[in-house]
Structures are given as C-alpha cells and as structure tokens.
Amino acid sequence: MIVLKLNSMMNSMDELKKQLEHLGLSDKESKVYLAALELGPTPVQDISHKAHVNRATTYVMIESLSARGLMSTFQKGVWSAKDMAVF
Structure with a gap:
C-alpha cells in the first residue's frame, strides 16, 4: 500500500514537472x-x-523564477515558492 502511494506521488510530481516545462520553465x-x-x-x-x-x-x-514572479524571499536567506495559482 505504501509503495502504491509513493508511486502515485512520484507520478504526480513528474506530471507537475512536465506541465511546468510545457508552460516554459526549464528542467x-x-x-x-x-x-x-x-x-x-x-x-x-x-x-x-x-x-x-x-x-x-x-x-x-x-x-x-523570482523574475517570473514564482519565488520570493521570505526573510534574509530564506526563499519561498509562490502558489501554483500564479500560473
């Protein structure tokens, strides 16, 4: 059961990565x-x-990514990704 969940999560991340690349982001x-x-x-x-x-x-x-408005500094030395709703 755990293996199936991990595989599902990995597939979801791979799919998200492909979609981001389709939107113009590099690998x-x-x-x-x-x-x-x-x-x-x-x-x-x-x-x-x-x-x-x-x-x-x-x-x-x-x-x-910051220039695209997808990441910003949270505090000095700490970065944060903007929500995917930005797309």
Whole structure:
C-alpha cells in the first residue's frame, strides 16, 4: 500500500514537472520550483538538496523564477515558492 502511494506521488510530481516545462520553465527551474513549493520557506541549500541541483545553479534558477514572479524571499536567506495559482 505504501509503495502504491509513493508511486502515485512520484507520478504526480513528474506530471507537475512536465506541465511546468510545457508552460516554459526549464528542467532545473521546474525541479527547484517544485522543491521549494514542497518544502515551504527554506534556505537555498535545502532547496538545492531536495531538487538534486547544485547550489550555485539553484541560486541562478531562483533568480530566474523570482523574475517570473514564482519565488520570493521570505526573510534574509530564506526563499519561498509562490502558489501554483500564479500560473
């Protein structure tokens, strides 16, 4: 039962990632955005780890997502993804 739930969650995340890419986000932007959305307000290091994207690249992706209005600083050093309703 747990395996089925995990597979379902992974499929849902993969589907969300594909939809974000269809809307114009890159692979890494999608990974960073979804990681930030799942984690809530968190430092870049945690987003980077969750997204499996190196930290330097994560900073670049966050800047790009911020320019699109999809992420913002929560407090100094802590970033937050905007709700998907933004799309």
